[in-house]
Amino acid sequence: MRFLVPAVVLVAVVSAQNDHCAVISGQTWVTPAQVRECYRSFAVNETEKANIIEVINKTLSFHTSVSYEVQAPWPYSDTHEDILADLARISSQTYASDYDLHVDLSLTVKRLHDGHCVWVNYCYDSAFVNYLPIPLVLLNGTDVHIALEAYNVSSVEFAEVIPVWERALIGTLDSGLQKLNGAKVLKIDDQDPFSAVNANADIAGGFQAYGTRQNGFFSSYQRSTASWSYVLGNFAQQSLPLSDSVELSVQLVNGTTANVVLPYLSRISSSTVNFTSADTYRSGNCLAVVGTNGVNYYESTLSSTLADPLVKAQQVPGQAVERSRALNIMLDSAPASDIALPTQLQPVNPVVGFGEGQFYLLDDGVTGVLALGSFSGNSYDVMMQGLLDGLVELRSRGAQRLVVDLTNNGGGYICGAHFLHRIIIGPTSTTEPQAGLNTTARDPELARQVVQTIVDSSGTVDPNTILLYNPLGWHDIHNEQFNITDNWLVPPVAKVINRRSDAFSQTLGSECPPAEYTTPPPDEGLFDGSQVLIHSGDRCASSCSLFSVTMAKLEGSKTVVVGGKNDVDQKFCGVVGGQSTDFSTIDSEIKTTGLKSNSRAPPDLLVNGVQGITWRLGYGIWNPSEPEEWQDRPADYNLPLTLDLANNPTKIWDKVASLVF
Numbered sequence: 001m002r003f004l005v006p007a008v009v010l011v012a013v014v015s016a017q018n019d020h021c022a023v024i025s026g027q028t029w030v031t032p033a034q035v036r037e038c039y040r041s042f043a044v045n046e047t048e049k050a051n052i053i054e055v056i057n058k059t060l061s062f063h064t065s066v067s068y069e070v071q072a073p074w075p076y077s078d079t080h081e082d083i084l085a086d087l088a089r090i091s092s093q094t095y096a097s098d099y100d101l102h103v104d105l106s107l108t109v110k111r112l113h114d115g116h117c118v119w120v121n122y123c124y125d126s127a128f129v130n131y132l133p134i135p136l137v138l139l140n141g142t143d144v145h146i147a148l149e150a151y152n153v154s155s156v157e158f159a160e161v162i163p164v165w166e167r168a169l170i171g172t173l174d175s176g177l178q179k180l181n182g183a184k185v186l187k188i189d190d191q192d193p194f195s196a197v198n199a200n201a202d203i204a205g206g207f208q209a210y211g212t213r214q215n216g217f218f219s220s221y222q223r224s225t226a227s228w229s230y231v232l233g234n235f236a237q238q239s240l241p242l243s244d245s246v247e248l249s250v251q252l253v254n255g256t257t258a259n260v261v262l263p264y265l266s267r268i269s270s271s272t273v274n275f276t277s278a279d280t281y282r283s284g285n286c287l288a289v290v291g292t293n294g295v296n297y298y299e300s301t302l303s304s305t306l307a308d309p310l311v312k313a314q315q316v317p318g319q320a321v322e323r324s325r326a327l328n329i330m331l332d333s334a335p336a337s338d339i340a341l342p343t344q345l346q347p348v349n350p351v352v353g354f355g356e357g358q359f360y361l362l363d364d365g366v367t368g369v370l371a372l373g374s375f376s377g378n379s380y381d382v383m384m385q386g387l388l389d390g391l392v393e394l395r396s397r398g399a400q401r402l403v404v405d406l407t408n409n410g411g412g413y414i415c416g417a418h419f420l421h422r423i424i425i426g427p428t429s430t431t432e433p434q435a436g437l438n439t440t441a442r443d444p445e446l447a448r449q450v451v452q453t454i455v456d457s458s459g460t461v462d463p464n465t466i467l468l469y470n471p472l473g474w475h476d477i478h479n480e481q482f483n484i485t486d487n488w489l490v491p492p493v494a495k496v497i498n499r500r501s502d503a504f505s506q507t508l509g510s511e512c513p514p515a516e517y518t519t520p521p522p523d524e525g526l527f528d529g530s531q532v533l534i535h536s537g538d539r540c541a542s543s544c545s546l547f548s549v550t551m552a553k554l555e556g557s558k559t560v561v562v563g564g565k566n567d568v569d570q571k572f573c574g575v576v577g578g579q580s581t582d583f584s585t586i587d588s589e590i591k592t593t594g595l596k597s598n599s600r601a602p603p604d605l606l607v608n609g610v611q612g613i614t615w616r617l618g619y620g621i622w623n624p625s626e627p628e629e630w631q632d633r634p635a636d637y638n639l640p641l642t643l644d645l646a647n648n649p650t651k652i653w654d655k656v657a658s659l660v661f
């Protein structure tokens, strides 16, 4: 979207001529241009720049996918990012401001299209969030419309600035915000709407599949821990102040056409530390905080929970904090949505539920629905018990088949995904000893030294077996647990990927031994695999993908993507990974084993940042010698949306059930 001078000027309470951050201090809503002026007033600090690049560079040696992402194979071949070369480029490039440096770094890392490997700097990312009151939907596989519920959402969530947007419509569509509900969008900034959709797909990151990145432009929903959330999509919400306004040519539902210009408005996030000046903005929001860096787990009280900066970037509602459980979770520069799905669209009368997991029985009396917004959010034990109780209850009420709605499920506990697969299917060769994928970790020299230090100490550096690299945490391919004497990263398995030499661990087997199922799984399966329909709205990632891939490719479950452009292949999930982690966790592994002074160890990060990585990579079902990450995951069905269906979970469930069963 091009930059236009906003039609409104939000008057600053504090006016400080030369301090562009003072101008916006103490205010909830400001313009994106004002936010940029504040951000751009910080010159690049060469010490911090070098530090950020060194931390990212050295953390990436633990990321499984660096060599693969240089050129991903079909159908993900638009992923071709040589991240190490780009870090070198950024290192030698000069920038007009620290913000410009951040935008380059952020977009560069996003070009990996890997929601596990994301750079977030809370100095800028989502400190102020850029909004429009008109989330979009994609109908009939081709037509861009303003969502029918747009005004219902924005008039509640953005009540105090609705008059600002109404004023912007004076002369073109008087008191017209509500009249835009459902309107067909003919042009965005004077171009075909798909120019804007595709421009966003090029910079959005997060998912390998092009269609999934296109679909992220549009609004969607998610079951959260306590409620149903509305996800605005990348058109109506930006984590950086990239756009000032948008010009739309629309056809209203009554047939009239209009040209409207609406400004983006920028709202301070609830977690942004209040400030009065550029100096206090920076000291409050831009420097490392508790949890930015790792700790020696045995000298810190932070050992049992994940740190706040990381949790904030995780795309799961609620708090996934049990460090002792293996996690696979998407990260994003925008926090998970807490905007409410309008009441009229919320599913009613769940049969039973436990927070992020809700169970329904459709009117046909034989189709059960599990809506699962994440594989964490509640405590692990509550989720395990809740999944079993809910499915058993659906069975007892007559359900013979199951729709699993995983829309926007960004992952969570890995063994939660295995457990759900296991209880649906029962004990079979595909669910025992494991219902997941075989995996390997990357095998850099420093990781081998971390393991060797644990081995040499006979485990005494990690008596509680908290460290990711502790041999006791893993099983070999024959599902034998490693002994404390085993350096499981030795010898490294050499691989050449995209003509680069790389090294991985031996293949690991089951990671969810029976004790990880804190609720004992029943002796018989609850549903036939072929009678399960995975409906993911395609934004299902990490542990959600581990579940969906194994159900679809091993159990014959059907998959459906709702929405999406009709001439673009729709994938039923993405960003499989195997296990995700981040810089601060790797730093804790290094500090706990006393290796921080090693030249390969990343230094402590100076700024308020998070760098995520894929730590283990799962191997494919169709081609077990290559990672699942870059194998095809075509949806069996694609349901085109109508105005009436979009973002209405109950209507979508009825429709997909009648389409597939």
Ligand SMILES: *[C@@H]1O[C@H](CO)[C@@H](O)[C@H](O)[C@H]1NC(C)=O
Pocket (backbone or CB within 6 Å): 045, 046, 047, 048, 606
């Ligand atoms: C640059 O950043 C470092 C580390 O945060 C800080 O100590 C130093 O004061 C900064 N330099 C300037 C000129 O702000």
Ligand SMILES: *[C@@H]1O[C@H](CO)[C@@H](O)[C@H](O)[C@H]1NC(C)=O
Pocket (backbone or CB within 6 Å): 053, 054, 057, 058, 084, 087, 088, 089, 091
């Ligand atoms: C990243 O690390 C590698 C290996 O340590 C080093 O050769 C390279 O110069 C580093 N790149 C940057 C941009 O610092």
Ligand SMILES: *[C@@H]1O[C@H](CO)[C@@H](O)[C@H](O)[C@H]1NC(C)=O
Pocket (backbone or CB within 6 Å): 139, 140, 143, 642, 643
């Ligand atoms: C979508 O297609 C259906 C069936 O062809 C048609 O009735 C409907 O008007 C179309 N909707 C839009 C928004 O174009």
Ligand SMILES: *[C@@H]1O[C@H](CO)[C@@H](O)[C@H](O)[C@H]1NC(C)=O
Pocket (backbone or CB within 6 Å): 148, 149, 152, 342, 343, 344, 345
């Ligand atoms: C929007 O709100 C109006 C008034 O409360 C209500 O009648 C309508 O059903 C709502 N529409 C949606 C899609 O939520």
Ligand SMILES: *[C@@H]1O[C@H](CO)[C@@H](O)[C@H](O)[C@H]1NC(C)=O
Pocket (backbone or CB within 6 Å): 179, 252, 254, 255, 256
């Ligand atoms: C459609 O709605 C617009 C905006 O309220 C109004 O100006 C126009 O007259 C309406 N057109 C018809 C055909 O009803």
Ligand SMILES: *[C@@H]1O[C@H](CO)[C@@H](O)[C@H](O)[C@H]1NC(C)=O
Pocket (backbone or CB within 6 Å): 270, 271, 272, 273, 274
């Ligand atoms: C900033 O100030 C506002 C208004 O006083 C307050 O509601 C908010 O909680 C404060 N934010 C933080 C992070 O302290």
Ligand SMILES: *[C@@H]1O[C@H](CO)[C@@H](O)[C@H](O)[C@H]1NC(C)=O
Pocket (backbone or CB within 6 Å): 436, 437, 438, 477, 619, 620, 621, 624
């Ligand atoms: C894991 O590897 C073993 C040994 O090669 C194989 O038998 C098993 O099928 C693999 N499991 C999966 C889920 O691919």
Ligand SMILES: *[C@@H]1O[C@H](CO)[C@@H](O)[C@H](O)[C@H]1NC(C)=O
Pocket (backbone or CB within 6 Å): 476, 480, 481, 482, 483, 486
């Ligand atoms: C660990 O030691 C036991 C007993 O010596 C042995 O049976 C087992 O195979 C070892 N595990 C691995 C993974 O080698």
